[in-house]
Amino acid sequence: MNEEKSREKVILHLDLDAFFAACEEARRPELRGRPVIVGADPKEGKGRGVVSTCNYEARKFGIHSAMPISWAWKRAPWAVFLPVDMHYYMETSARVMGLAREKFSGSKFEPASIDEITFDVSSLGFEKSGEFAREFKQELKKKEGLTCSIGLAPNPLVAKIASDFQKPDGLTPVKSHEVKMFLFPLPVRKLPGVGPKMEEALKSIGVETIGQLQSFPKEKLSRVFGKYGEHLYAEAHGKDDREIGGEWKAKSISRQATFEEDISSKERILAALDELVNDVLEDVKVSKTKFKTIIVKIRYEDFSTYTKQKKFRSHVLEKDAKIWARELMKGFLKVGRNVRLIGFGVRLEK
Numbered sequence: 001m002n003e004e005k006s007r008e009k010v011i012l013h014l015d016l017d018a019f020f021a022a023c024e025e026a027r028r029p030e031l032r033g034r035p036v037i038v039g040a041d042p043k044e045g046k047g048r049g050v051v052s053t054c055n056y057e058a059r060k061f062g063i064h065s066a067m068p069i070s071w072a073w074k075r076a077p078w079a080v081f082l083p084v085d086m087h088y089y090m091e092t093s094a095r096v097m098g099l100a101r102e103k104f105s106g107s108k109f110e111p112a113s114i115d116e117i118t119f120d121v122s123s124l125g126f127e128k129s130g131e132f133a134r135e136f137k138q139e140l141k142k143k144e145g146l147t148c149s150i151g152l153a154p155n156p157l158v159a160k161i162a163s164d165f166q167k168p169d170g171l172t173p174v175k176s177h178e179v180k181m182f183l184f185p186l187p188v189r190k191l192p193g194v195g196p197k198m199e200e201a202l203k204s205i206g207v208e209t210i211g212q213l214q215s216f217p218k219e220k221l222s223r224v225f226g227k228y229g230e231h232l233y234a235e236a237h238g239k240d241d242r243e244i245g246g247e248w249k250a251k252s253i254s255r256q257a258t259f260e261e262d263i264s265s266k267e268r269i270l271a272a273l274d275e276l277v278n279d280v281l282e283d284v285k286v287s288k289t290k291f292k293t294i295i296v297k298i299r300y301e302d303f304s305t306y307t308k309q310k311k312f313r314s315h316v317l318e319k320d321a322k323i324w325a326r327e328l329m330k331g332f333l334k335v336g337r338n339v340r341l342i343g344f345g346v347r348l349e350k
């Protein structure tokens with residue numbers, strides 16, 4: 001190995017497969033092979049919430065996260081529909097992340113969500129990291145009955161995209177000289193910076209794949225999208241110089257609930273909010289973290305959605321979180337409009 005190569009960064013991104021559904025299958029093996037959908041109560045097709053996730057059996061029917069549960073019911077009424085048991089998933093997540101941190105001990109890491117974690121495994125090198133990743137996948141299957149998908153790449157951006165490349169149970173190594181070709185055929189939507197609106201905007205200028213974005217003149221991108229155009233250009237070329245385990249990125253814990261029918265009763269809305277706050281505070285306890293920022297969200301009957309947040313100077317006490325959640329929400333209820341959904345979340349601190 002020459003000097004240059006040994007200094008190359010190796011980033012590993014791990015994402016659990018169909019996480020909530022896989023947790024359910026792990027504790028109830030009789031569910032394996034059947035379509036499993038975790039989310040709101042479908043109420044024989046009349047349910048108003050959404051799908052949190054579903055296993056790959058259910059995905060064959062076109063069911064996916066965030067789809068209205070009533071649509072999922074229409075597509076596969078015979079599927080197994082289960083409620084969200086957040087507490088159990090958080091405990092499972094904590095154990096899995098613990099196993100991963102043991103496996104890659106000594107490597108800087110950054111949890112990215114309940115089922116994702118990124119490691120800087122540069123000290124292991126590319127080949128050894130691949131071996132460790134394979135071993136970890138086996139351990140995870142044996143100990144927890146879960147599968148995950150892993151991407152290995154020279155930076156966090158490409159590692160994340162690679163982890164998604166061969167789901168489920170995948171392992172995708174992308175070496176630095178392969179980055180551009182790896183990204184080339186993928187749809188632009190695979191870039192973290194591209195959401196549905198950006199996807200549309202890019203389509204309107206004839207760009208649908210990352211390859212097309214790579215060869216699009218940089219100046220033109222900047223002209224159309226401003227500073228964001230430059231960012232897109234860098235992403236399309238797989239450029240990302242973020243450090244793993246450096247500064248702490250704000251994470252949050254949140255819950256939301258859709259009402260059975262649109263309501264305007266202040267008392268009922270605030271009572272539902274109290275429940276959400278209690279659930280979130282429970283999860284905060286399990287995660288052994290603290291927070292300074294609380295956020296409330298409201299969606300009126302016409303689907304217009306608003307959030308309000310309050311940042312405190314020091315860590316928030318439970319009783320204050322409850323009082324302030326109500327205060328913030330009350331601001332939204334002055335107008336007396338019908339409400340479809342409310343949410344509550346906290347932004348975690350180190």
Ligand code: TTP
Nearest residue numbers: 015016017018019020021052053065066115167
């Ligand atoms: P993801 O990793 O996005 O999805 P997944 O693990 O279910 O499936 P995949 O194999 O594609 O990784 O999200 C992790 C968990 O977060 C997921 O199991 C449920 C929850 N979640 C929601 O509750 N709502 C959502 O819209 C999404 C995307 C995820």
Ligand code: MG
Nearest residue numbers: 015016017115
């Ligand atoms: Mg996942």
